[in-house]
Amino acid sequence: xxxxxxxxxxxxxxxxxxxxxxxxxxxxxxxxxxxxxxxxxxxxxxxxxxxxxxxxxxxxxxxxxxxxxxxxxxxxxxxxxxxxxxxxxxxxxxxxxxxxxxxxxxxxxxxxxxxxxxxxxxxxxxxxxxxxxxxxxxxxxxxxxxxxxxxxxxxxxxxxxxxxxxxxxxxxxxxxxxxxxxxxxxxxxxxxxxxxxxxxxxxxxxxxxxxxxxxxxxxxxxxxxxxxxxxxxxxxxxxxxxxxxxxxxxxxxxxxxxxxxxxxxxxxxxxxxxxxxxxxxxxxxx
Ligand SMILES: [Cu+2]
Numbered sequence: 001x002x003x004x005x006x007x008x009x010x011x012x013x014x015x016x017x018x019x020x021x022x023x024x025x026x027x028x029x030x031x032x033x034x035x036x037x038x039x040x041x042x043x044x045x046x047x048x049x050x051x052x053x054x055x056x057x058x059x060x061x062x063x064x065x066x067x068x069x070x071x072x073x074x075x076x077x078x079x080x081x082x083x084x085x086x087x088x089x090x091x092x093x094x095x096x097x098x099x100x101x102x103x104x105x106x107x108x109x110x111x112x113x114x115x116x117x118x119x120x121x122x123x124x125x126x127x128x129x130x131x132x133x134x135x136x137x138x139x140x141x142x143x144x145x146x147x148x149x150x151x152x153x154x155x156x157x158x159x160x161x162x163x164x165x166x167x168x169x170x171x172x173x174x175x176x177x178x179x180x181x182x183x184x185x186x187x188x189x190x191x192x193x194x195x196x197x198x199x200x201x202x203x204x205x206x207x208x209x210x211x212x213x214x215x216x217x218x219x220x221x222x223x224x225x226x227x228x229x230x231x232x233x234x235x236x237x238x239x240x241x242x243x244x245x246x247x248x249x250x251x252x253x254x255x256x257x258x259x260x261x262x263x264x265x266x267x268x269x270x271x272x273x274x275x276x277x278x279x280x281x282x283x284x285x286x
Contacts, residue, residue, distance in 0.1 A: 033198050036220045036245075040201025042111045050104055057100070115202060118215045121183035125174065129186070129193025129206035129228065132235035136174050139185075143258045147172045149238045156238075168225040173242035177251035178221050186212045191233060197226030197241055205230060218245040 034044045072078035083089060126137040130146075137144040150171045154160035163169070176182050186195050188206040196203030200216045203226075218224070226241040246254070 035199045035201045036218050036222070036224065037200050037216050038219075039111075039115050039216070040199060042114060043201040046107050046111050049107055053100065053104060115214065118183045118213050120181060121215055122180045123176070124183040124185065125176070126185045126187065126211075127174075127195050127206060129188035129190075129195070129232070129239075131190050131233050132228075132239040134170075134174075134193075134195070134239060134241060135189075136172075138255070138258075141255060141259070143255060143262060145172050145258070147174065147242070149240060151238075165225065167238065168227070168240045168242070170240055170242045173223070173244040175244045175246060175251060175254050176216075176218060177248040178218055178245045180248065181215055181217045183213065183215045186214070192230050193228045193232045193239070194230035195226070195241060196229035197224050197243055199224040200226075200243070203229045218243070221245050221247060 032044065032047060034041060072080075123141075124139045126139055128135040128137070133146050133148040135144065135146050147170045149167070150169045151163065151165075151167050152160065155162050155166060184195075184204070186204045186206040187210060188208045190208065192208070193206040194203050195206055200218070202214060204212050204214050206212070222245055224243045224245065226243070228236055228239045228241070230236075232239075
């Protein structure tokens with residue numbers, strides 16, 4: 001019985017690995033993503049710096065430990081050295097870790113300061129978490145819309161084969177211009193959510209009654225996907241985030257279309273098409 005189970009388990013693991021080594025393996029990576037923003041690069045380099053410091057410390061500490069265990073083993077007749085209350089050693093083992101921590105704190109603080117510096121943003125988007133979808137408001141532009149999961153129910157209920165972006169696709173993505181600093185304000189309308197797109201290098205809690213502020217500046221046009229990262233109820237796993245970064249001209253065109261969609265009645269009431277929708281959208285921005 002036990003043997004059968006082991007054989008069955010091994011076979012399952014083997015076939016699992018075989019299928020996994022196909023498409024999933026191409027995307028598989030041990031490390032965190034480098035991302036597509038200045039902050040995500042900072043975070044990546046900080047992570048690598050701290051990682052290598054830890055590797056050096058690990059090799060040093062375990063090297064000395066294993067060397068000592070081997071060379072001062074009992075069979076050689078080793079006698080333990082006595083250095084209780086040695087002032088020199090106590091100072092050293094306080095100063096050295098402190099110095100290492102200070103060395104680590106310098107780049108970490110610089111990255112945090114940069115992350116929180118939302119000055120000179122060219123666009124502000126308010127992100128509101130709802131159970132279970134996101135709402136995006138382009139403040140100052142009068143454009144706002146919900147972004148809802150678009151994966152068909154049939155795929156979720158295993159009645160149809162799963163698509164490439166299963167549970168990571170939405171009807172209306174957040175569209176932002178490439179190379180522009182975008183300030184992102186996160187809040188929520190019911191419970192705590194968290195807005196997380198790994199390629200942007202951070203995740204930010206969306207808390208009812210609070211506005212959290214951060215920013216991004218995407219360097220490469222593309223579609224970046226993420227998820228709600230704070231357990232927020234039954235459909236927590238069904239409120240993905242899709243960010244579409246496009247060249248500025250394309251963004252302007254998209255914004256014009258969205259504004260036209262948002263104010264169809266007003267445009268019809270005017271005898272001439274509205275060329276400056278600012279007067280119409282100003283009230284909506286609030
Ligand atoms: Cu959520």
